[in-house]
Amino acid sequence: MTESNLRKLNENELFFYEDRVCGEADAVYRFCFGVGGDPAKAYELVKMTYKNAAEEIAGLLNLSTEEIRTELIKISYRLLSKDKIAKKSGSSLFAKYLSKLSFEQKSIVLAKDIVGLTVKQVSHVIDNDELFVRKELAAARIQLPDSFGH
């Protein structure tokens, strides 16, 4: 079922959403799952992220793939920041690996190393300066375990 309060997208917007925006869905899911630590909750966050993106589709139309990805992660980060439950580490094994990290550190290291954003893009996502990103990125990496079970 289409979200009832979402305006109907035109054909061009629909194609853009399905091709370009949905093409980034796995990256967004990894970010949400990494920060939140729970698969079901992560998917709910991805859906909310995409609902927000569909509402703001006009602002995404002329962006590059990297820029679209950055904006999606920014939306997810915004949603996660407001979600007290999601901010707590989930019960998954991956969540346990990241349990020592703060919410900011998890967000930064996931956006940088898993999603593949640049430091500048990460600083745009969390709305903080690049030096802060570098510091927290370093702290997160140092605290990551040596092995992730594979």
Add this chain to the structure above:
Amino acid sequence: MTIDLSKLSDSEFIAGTVEDFYADQLSTKDLARYKKLLEQESFKESNDDIKETIGQFQLAGQGFYLTEQQLGGLHDIVEDSEIRRTREVQRIEQIGRWEALGDFRRRLSIVVLIVAIAVAVIYYFTPSKKLPFNVLESLSYEALAMEDDIGGARLDLPTKSMLEVTEFLSVYNGLTYEPTLLNSIGGDWTVEGVTVIDYESAKIVALQYFSKEYSEKLFYFNYQGNLSELPRATLGNVDGFLYQTYASDDMNIVCWQLSDKVMGLIIGHRSAVELATIASRTMK
């Protein structure tokens, strides 16, 4: 704007810029600092550990992705799945129609190309229709014979009047083409008479001219034929007038297409260019 990485501790600096170091994206100053740190065993070890950890972390992250059903759920946000399926079917059908049309066009293009090649092959390789007489050989012989004919016995109508030549040809029975005559071929060339050489299968109109200045004759022939029926020869061009030239022992031959089915030919002792200049007057 370049950020000041000197505010990072050495361990933060290593852990926070390791990928930039290996991607050669550090500034000269930061690069020097990184290299200097790597000289210390403890930092070299932490550099290697961080690299390894990031690799392991990235590998673990790749294991998480959405299922097809979950992806479908994202599509449902903007469009009902039934409508989307219908639209996709329509799109596939549309692409199919375009493909079919494109296929038809490609086949048609190939057929057209094959036909064009076949026509070209037939056009260029089919031997030209042979004339019932050897033009160059026969008319060279006729020219020499008329040149030796002092009394004009070989002329059907010895005359110095082009009007009489025209009248003669207009009442001549058996010509299947309309000859193109020249009232004046320039210089002091004057007409001496006209004859129709009858080879039974072909009739050749021949006009004989004489120049007192050069004390020599010149022969102008018309016959039904085509330039392509003659042996290939060097093409000449006088002010846009195109012709082919041949030479016998002491005479030059200039040939050109007078009209669709009529050939013009001049034989004389003058140079090919002089003869072509005279011939070009037939086209003006």
